[in-house]
Amino acid sequence: MRVAVITLAAGRARHLRLQQDGLAAGARTPDHYVVVSMSDPAVHEVVAGRQPAAETVTVPLSAAGRLPLAAARNAGAKRALAAGAELLVFLDVDCVPGEHMLARYADTARADALLCGTVAYLPPPPREGYRLGTISSLASPHPGRPAPAKTEVIRSGDHRLFWSLSFAVTAGTWRKVGGFCEDYTGYGGEDTDFALTAATRGVDLWWVGGAPAYHQYHPVSRPPVEHLDDILRNGALFKGRWGTWPMKGWLHHFADLGLVVHESHSDNWYKTRDARQTDHESGRPG
Numbered sequence: 001m002r003v004a005v006i007t008l009a010a011g012r013a014r015h016l017r018l019q020q021d022g023l024a025a026g027a028r029t030p031d032h033y034v035v036v037s038m039s040d041p042a043v044h045e046v047v048a049g050r051q052p053a054a055e056t057v058t059v060p061l062s063a064a065g066r067l068p069l070a071a072a073r074n075a076g077a078k079r080a081l082a083a084g085a086e087l088l089v090f091l092d093v094d095c096v097p098g099e100h101m102l103a104r105y106a107d108t109a110r111a112d113a114l115l116c117g118t119v120a121y122l123p124p125p126p127r128e129g130y131r132l133g134t135i136s137s138l139a140s141p142h143p144g145r146p147a148p149a150k151t152e153v154i155r156s157g158d159h160r161l162f163w164s165l166s167f168a169v170t171a172g173t174w175r176k177v178g179g180f181c182e183d184y185t186g187y188g189g190e191d192t193d194f195a196l197t198a199a200t201r202g203v204d205l206w207w208v209g210g211a212p213a214y215h216q217y218h219p220v221s222r223p224p225v226e227h228l229d230d231i232l233r234n235g236a237l238f239k240g241r242w243g244t245w246p247m248k249g250w251l252h253h254f255a256d257l258g259l260v261v262h263e264s265h266s267d268n269w270y271k272t273r274d275a276r277q278t279d280h281e282s283g284r285p286g
Contacts, residue, residue, distance in 0.1 A: 001106050003087045004032040004080035004098075008072045010040045015094045015216045017046060018130060022096040024051040025132055028103040032083050036076040038067050047101045050215035056081065062185040064229065070180035072188040073164070077179060088174055091213060092165040095119065096135060105168040105211050108153055112176070112203050114195065114273045115168040116157070117211030118147050135214050145203045148209030152278035157205035166213040169203075176201055181241075186230030223253035232260070232269060245269065245278055 005023060009016050016035070023030060027281075033054045037043035039061045047054035057079050059072045077088050088111050089095060104252065105115055118141035122130065130138075141147040147160055148154045169177070177198045184190035224231070231247055231254075236248045244267075245251065251269050254260040260269050 001082050001086045001109065002031045003028070003089060003102055003106055004034060004083070004085035005030040005089045005091055006034045006036065006071060006073065006080055007093050007195055008036045008038060008076070009043045009046075009093045010038040010067060010095050012218075013042060013046045013191060014129075014214035016043070016217070018216065019091065019093065020047055020050055020052065020054065021206040022098075022132055023102075023158065024079070025099065026097055026102055027100050028106065029108050030089070030102060032080055032085055033255070034076045034080050034175065036072040038069075038072050038170070040282050053268075054081075064185070065088040066186035068182070068185055069187075070184045072184045075183065076178040081174070085159045085169055086171050088171065089168045090164060090166070091221075092215070092218045094167055094218065095213040096132070096216060097166075098132070098136060098210075098214065101166070101211045101213060104208055108206070108211075109168060109170050111170055111172055113155075113169075114159075114162065114177075114198050114203050114205045115208050115211070116145070116162060116205065117166050117168075117208050117213055118142070118145065119163070119165045119213050119215050122217050130216065136212065139214065141212065146207040148207050150210035154207040155204060156211075157207050159195040159199040159205050160192060162191060162198075162205060164194070165215065166211075168208075168211075173203055177203060183237055184234050186234065187224065187252075188225035188231050189246050191236035193241065196242055209228050223250045225254070225257070225259065228254060228259060228271070235269065239267070266274075 033052045035054045035056050037058045059075050120139040120141050122139050180194050183216045
């Protein structure tokens with residue numbers, strides 16, 4: 001089985017280098033490594049001359065300057081399939097693959113199955129950076145997702161728990177799902193949409209033990225207020241397609257901060273006047 005790894009990058013050069021190192025050190029290395037640059041001209045230089053050899057593909061930002069995450073994943077998959085990939089492994093740029101991640105995905109892969117390995121969120125790195133040999137001891141798998149034993153596979157998973165940090169799908173199953181909906185731009189919603197589309201087309205969700213990835217630390221906002229506009233826009237798109245809102249936890253956090261309000265009769269979320277005023281004063285579009 002020819003295995004392609006696809007990752008998206010915009011900045012995060014240090015994270016991308018360690019991911020490439022992790023792939024090179026794995027028990028199985030990818031047959032094809034596609035790095036999709038989202039309007040970041042430095043990506044090619046970051047991966048050039050290193051192993052595994054990477055092919056770079058460039059996807060422009062949306063007209064509004066938002067990251068085209070869905071379109072970039074589709075572009076990476078298209079290039080990998082054109083090169084003969086039989087298994088597509090999508091790995092977030094912040095994620096370092098475990099030693100046996102690719103081998104476990106390849107051994108487990110079946111038609112009509114969406115495969116997800118565990119992801120552990122690492123603490124801040126020491127001054128000298130993370131070391132591949134000890135990275136697995138630094139954190140446990142995220143408690144919000146199933147964590148099967150090394151040789152275990154949990155089938156019939158909840159598609160709403162799917163996340164795009166680390167997952168794999170056969171070429172045939174990818175074509176059956178149809179890729180990611182490119183109407184989503186910026187942060188949030190496109191991965192849950194993909195998973196629900198997979199469910200409607202008879203694709204099961206499997207949690208695969210022994211296929212870990214390790215998410216490198218970077219500062220984040222909780223809730224992610226910098227993505228408020230993206231979450232509202234993509235959430236409304238998702239509701240139009242599926243009849244319900246995604247990312248409700250973040251929406252309720254925003255409501256607690258007085259940034260959004262829920263209109264119960266229409267089941268819609270809107271920015272508050274205070275949030276729009278803050279956008280106006282800061283010069284941000286609101």
